[in-house]
Amino acid sequence: MRPFATLSRRSYSTARVAFDKYTAKNITHAQTKPPLIICHGLFGSKQNWASLCRAASQRIERDIYAVDLRNHGDSPHNADHTFDAMAKDLLCFMDEHQLDQPVLMGHSMGGKAVMTAALQQPDRISKLISVDMPPVPLQLSQGFARYIEGMQKVDQAHCTKQSQADAILQAYESNPGIRMFLLTNLKRQQDGILAFRLPLSILANSLGNIGHFTASGVYDRPTLFIAGGKSPYYQPFLDQAGAIEQFFPRSELKVVQGAGHWVHAEKPDEVLRLITTFCQEEEPIE
Numbered sequence: 421m422r423p424f425a426t427l428s429r430r431s432y433s434t435a436r437v438a439f440d441k442y443t444a445k446n447i448t449h450a451q452t453k454p455p456l457i458i459c460h461g462l463f464g465s466k467q468n469w470a471s472l473c474r475a476a477s478q479r480i481e482r483d484i485y486a487v488d489l490r491n492h493g494d495s496p497h498n499a500d501h502t503f504d505a506m507a508k509d510l511l512c513f514m515d516e517h518q519l520d521q522p523v524l525m526g527h528s529m530g531g532k533a534v535m536t537a538a539l540q541q542p543d544r545i546s547k548l549i550s551v552d553m554p555p556v557p558l559q560l561s562q563g564f565a566r567y568i569e570g571m572q573k574v575d576q577a578h579c580t581k582q583s584q585a586d587a588i589l590q591a592y593e594s595n596p597g598i599r600m601f602l603l604t605n606l607k608r609q610q611d612g613i614l615a616f617r618l619p620l621s622i623l624a625n626s627l628g629n630i631g632h633f634t635a636s637g638v639y640d641r642p643t644l645f646i647a648g649g650k651s652p653y654y655q656p657f658l659d660q661a662g663a664i665e666q667f668f669p670r671s672e673l674k675v676v677q678g679a680g681h682w683v684h685a686e687k688p689d690e691v692l693r694l695i696t697t698f699c700q701e702e703e704p705i706e
Contacts, residue, residue: 434505434512438494440466442477442484453482454521454546456699457510460486461528461553462564462630463602463618465493472688479692480699485522487513489533491626497619501626503635507537514544523699525549527684529630539637539667548643548668549695552651552683555667556660560631561652566592567602568624571616574606579614582606601682635667643671644698646691648679 456476458469466486477484488495489506498505510533514522524545526534531553538548570592574585582603589599607617645664647654657664657673664671674694679686 435490435496435498435509436516437487437489437496437509437513438466439485439487439513440470440473442473442486444477444481444483446481453480454523455483455485455519456480456523456525456695457513457519457534458484458486459489459506459510459524459526459530459533460492461526461530462623463492463567463605464527464530465604467493467604468601469684472684472692475688475692476695479696482699485513485517485519489530491619491622493617497622499622499625501622502629503532503536503633504540506533507540507635510534510537511541511544521546523547523549525551525695526553527551528553528681532630532633535633535639535667536635538639538641538643539635542637542639542641545639545641547641547698548639549646549698550643551646551691552648552653552681554645554653554656554660554664555633555635556656556663557633558631558653558656560627563593564627564630565624567598568620568627571602571605571618572620575615575620580612582614585614638666639668640670642698642701643668644694645671645673646683646694647673647675648681648683648686649675649677650679651681651683653681 460468466488469486473484473486490498490509491501524534531550535550535555538545570589574588577588579585586599593599605616605618606614608614647657676683676687676690684691
């Protein structure tokens with residue numbers, strides 16, 4: 421893992437995001453193929469994608485970068501938690517690491533971040549994948565605010581064991597899988613106390629922004645939308661098909677039946693197959 425640095429100051433404030441790199445075994449093939457950059461969703465981090473990244477780097481024979489978006493994982497905290505800011509972070513990441521024509525992929529919040537980046541600078545991105553997130557404004561589930569409240573209660577309790585934190589979160593989420601996902605953000609401090617590494621107050625104030633999608637423009641390159649058949653975000657793909665096509669005229673929708681919002685965690689093999697097929701499709705020669 422590369423350590424993150426301090427915020428750089430330009431005409432806007434960008435975060436120099438943390439990342440993990442997964443190198444393909446066949447270096448010769450990898451050098452001829454654009455890399456894949458993967459962005460997690462709200463409360464997630466690059467570590468959530470480790471298993472899929474390891475498998476995908478060999479299957480699609482290219483380097484993969486899993487990044488921590490601002491205010492998540494090991495990346496810096498910044499009060500500006502908007503998709504415009506996240507998109508600029510990604511574009512600066514591409515500049516810093518000289519990543520030419522990458523495939524951008526994001527889940528949920530990360531999906532909106534990569535779509536915003538593609539609409540801002542379409543000529544720099546070869547292909548786009550959004551996992552269970554359409555490019556439309558959506559009403560966020562009330563569960564997200566509830567999760568933040570629960571995590572704040574954990575911080576206030578000064579827990580020393582993860583089981584103590586889990587017991588507190590049970591009042592806010594009954595699903596043990598979701599609680600375990602949230603608890604991946606717990607870090608032990610020097611005094612032995614467990615605390616969330618997420619800037620909870622910033623994220624609480626940004627929930628409205630995360631529901632919005634205000635980007636404009638057209639990305640006229642191959643775009644793949646992957647939706648969970650049981651996800652609450654599947655129906656908007658159907659209801660807003662015309663609006664989606666205006667942004668992404670060369671898009672296609674693939675539905676993973678039986679999966680909810682965390683498609684990649686519930687059906688990793690099927691998601692990997694869809695990603696592999698999409699990344700390996702050759703562009704027609706004009």
